[in-house]
Amino acid sequence: MQEDLYALLKYRVLEQLDVSIAEYFYLDMVHQLSHNRWCTKSVEEAAKHMRITSRGLQKMRTRLIDAGYLRRNIKGHLKTTDKYFDIVTANRGVNKVRRGVNKVPPGGEQSSYKNNNRMTENTGASASEVLNRLYKPKPTVLPRYVVDERA
Known part of the structure; x- marks a missing residue:
């Protein structure tokens, strides 16, 4: 089974790159396929x-190289440049925590143990006593069998 391929469109990145959507998707494809090495996918x-012609992709690739978003090695393999990477990572959606969310007092404990004895706080009973009351075995009632003694 083949893994699904997809591209995520980030509008702010698209605006800052000032490229067409097809060029954006091609840049993303090259970027995803060239982590720590060159993208070897043929034109x-x-x-x-991408459902476009090879000649159209060659023109697009030349424009992206001229714009400084792609670079090509001697073998013709591609890699995104630092210029592209800086724009993409500057707009990365990072989960940011607002100041003041962490209500731990300075110098106070970072976490506390969990008290599982909520039921024993009011009664003073031990945990085993509470469990015995909750899970007391029910008496087994045996069915009555009628024995026919005429046989």
Whole structure:
């Protein structure tokens, strides 16, 4: 089974890059396929996935190289540049915690143990006594069998 391929469109990144949506998707494809190495996907294969012509993708690739978002090695493999990476990472949606959310007093404990003895606080009973009351075995009632003694 083949893994699904997808691209996430980040509007702020698209605006800052000032490229078309097709160029954005191609940049994202190259970026995703070139982590710590070069993207070796052929122009024909990439064009097929993007549903455009090979010649159209070649023109797009040249524009992105000229804009400084892609670079090509001697073998023709591609990699996104630091210029592209800086724009993408500057707009990364990071979960930010507002100041004042952590209500732990300075110098106070960071976490406390969980008190599972809520039921014993009011009664003074031990945990085993409470459990015995809650899970007291029910008496077993045996069914009555009628024995026919005429047989």
